[in-house]
Amino acid sequence: MKHLNKIFVAVMMVMGLSSQAQDSNNPWAISFGANAVDTRTSAGGGNNWADRHFSQPFAVKDNWNILPSVSYLSVFRSIGDNFSFGLTGSVNKIDKYVNFRPGAAGDDSRGMVVSNPGDLMYYGIDATVRYSFMSLIKSKVIDPSLSVGGGYTFFGDSSYGTLNPGAGLTFWFTENVGLELSTRYKKSFGDREDASGTPDAPSHFQHSAGIVFKFGGKDTDGDGIYDKDDACPDVAGLKQFNGCPDTDGDGIQDSEDACPTEAGLAELKGCPDADGDGIADKDDACPEVAGSVAMKGCPDTDGDGVADKDDKCPTVAGPKDNAGCPYLDTDNDGVFDKDDACPTVAGPASNKGCPEVSEEVLKTLNEYGKVILFDSGKATFKKGTYTVLESITAILNEYPNSKFQVEGHTDSDGSNVLNQTLSENRAAAVKNYLIEKGVATDRLRSTGFGETKPMSSNKNAKGKAENRRVEISLIKE
Incomplete structure (x- = not known):
């Protein structure tokens, strides 16, 4: 032994x-x-x-x-x-x-x-x-x-x-x-x-x-595949993937699956495509509605290059800078509303779509200005003057982007200082009335010239009457 x-x-x-x-x-x-x-x-x-x-x-x-x-x-x-x-x-x-x-x-x-x-x-x-x-x-x-x-x-x-x-x-x-x-x-x-x-x-x-x-065979993750043959020895997996897992069961192992927790398509690297447009949901801005690659998976019904979700006019083609809507020209003056300073009043493009004040219009305004009547020595209007003021207001509203200056003039009666103050006050009274009637404040200025710019002779009553007037001029910028 x-x-x-x-x-x-x-x-x-x-x-x-x-x-x-x-x-x-x-x-x-x-x-x-x-x-x-x-x-x-x-x-x-x-x-x-x-x-x-x-x-x-x-x-x-x-x-x-x-x-x-x-x-x-x-x-x-x-x-x-x-x-x-x-x-x-x-x-x-x-x-x-x-x-x-x-x-x-x-x-x-x-x-x-x-x-x-x-x-x-x-x-x-x-x-x-x-x-x-x-x-x-x-x-x-x-x-x-x-x-x-x-x-x-x-x-x-x-x-x-x-x-x-x-x-x-x-x-x-x-x-x-x-x-x-x-x-x-x-x-x-x-x-x-x-x-x-x-x-x-x-x-x-x-x-x-x-x-x-x-x-003695080592199988760290217990998936039945020995570590030496297991490409993922620390994570339980499947034999067909050499021991690597396929968490979502879509036939694509997790290491090659761009969406490992969501079952998807092989051609999309394992990611789902709910709307079937060939764009993975994770990259699809509209995952539930089929769209194009160019629109990141969103539809563009009118084909104007603006996705329907961003298009305010999805069925009518329009430029991107107008939110997918066609440009409007409400007043049909050839200037689109977006560039038209006066979208409801026709005017030339040279004046941003607004009507131009002609010499004829200025002449009409000044004819009205001659018949604006004030109480003697005051800046208050006589009753018959309001109709004239309303006519002036209507003309100014036809030129919404034009600016005007209201000028006051007097005859030579009285001192120069008094006449200067009176002319300024009367011009300001006209301006304030026009503003109250809706003319924009930034479109109007007022000034007075006193007795310095007479139209007629101050030696007779007729000439003095003509010199007591209001003129309206166009401010050019």
């Missing part, structure tokens, strides 16, 4: 080594079970050729030495390309030693002698390189293999090295658990016996059957 300890220490040392995957996924494979030692190494000892070659090698009861317990332990690791390397430790008890000696005496003269060498203890430690054909035959269950290796055998009091060609067949019940069957021929370096025929260093067959476990 002292050798048994040596075997298990060696096996445990192998288990402590790091390794590559036994089947490219799991780093280790360990198996244990029963082994059988058959010292019969030739085809002799049968009744006929078939018996010698097929029956006798499988005469388990007659020729095999089997210890009825767990009697071997193997540990293997991958070294790449379907190859694996391992160590096996085994123990047995030899109570059947088969020796084939042609011509030896016996009850049937077959030359095969089976003897009991005295329950010799058997220990083996073997190193093996194994090649698996499982991937070549594309099977996930049947795993045939060939092996070659060497070892050291303790046979009773003898010990010797062997060369071990072999073969195996494993049936995998699951990815990691299987039934392992193997056989190897352990060719000793110099078969020998002592003088009495007791075996000393025989070559022999060793067969084994046991359970094999593969383990």
Whole structure:
């Protein structure tokens, strides 16, 4: 039993080594079970050729030495390309030693002698390189293999090295658990016996059957895909995406999905397109209404380049700077309302669409100005003057963008200072009346010239009457 300890220490040392995957996924494979030692190494000892070659090698009861317990332990690791390397430790008890000696005496003269060498203890430690054909035959269950290796055998009091060609067949019940069957021929370096025929260093067959476990594969995210094959080892994913997730289930893995939480279309990098206009909702300014790329997914019914949502006239084409509406020309003067300072009154473009004040109009205004009557020495109007003032107001309203100056004049009666003040007050009175009637304040100015600009002679009543007047002039800017 002292050798048994040596075997298990060696096996445990192998288990402590790091390794590559036994089947490219799991780093280790360990198996244990029963082994059988058959010292019969030739085809002799049968009744006929078939018996010698097929029956006798499988005469388990007659020729095999089997210890009825767990009697071997193997540990293997991958070294790449379907190859694996391992160590096996085994123990047995030899109570059947088969020796084939042609011509030896016996009850049937077959030359095969089976003897009991005295329950010799058997220990083996073997190193093996194994090649698996499982991937070549594309099977996930049947795993045939060939092996070659060497070892050291303790046979009773003898010990010797062997060369071990072999073969195996494993049936995998699951990815990691299987039934392992193997056989190897352990060719000793110099078969020998002592003088009495007791075996000393025989070559022999060793067969084994046991359970094999593969383990050690790392699957950090628990998605069933080993980390070495998992493109996303820290996040659970799907096999078809090499272990990467597809959160929205649209068939596009999250790392390539521009909208990983919303199911979408492959042509839109996994993003949805609710209105079916070919523009992803995330880039669509109108995701519920089909539109064009040029309008960022929004419709443009009138085709004027202004999206309907921004178009104040969505069914009538118009320029963008007019909110999609056509330009209006309310007064039909050829100047669009947007540029027309007088959109409701026709006028030339040279005057921003407003009518121009002609000399004829100014003449009419000043004719009216001559008949504006004030109370004597005052800036208050006589009753008959209001009709004239209303006529002046109407004319000024026809020219809403024109500015006018109201000028007051007096005759020479009285002092210059008094006449200057009176003329200013009368001009201001006219201006204030026009403002009260709706003429914009910024369109009117007023001034007085006193008696400095007479139209007629101040030497007679008629001339003085003509000099007491109001004139309206056009302010040109």
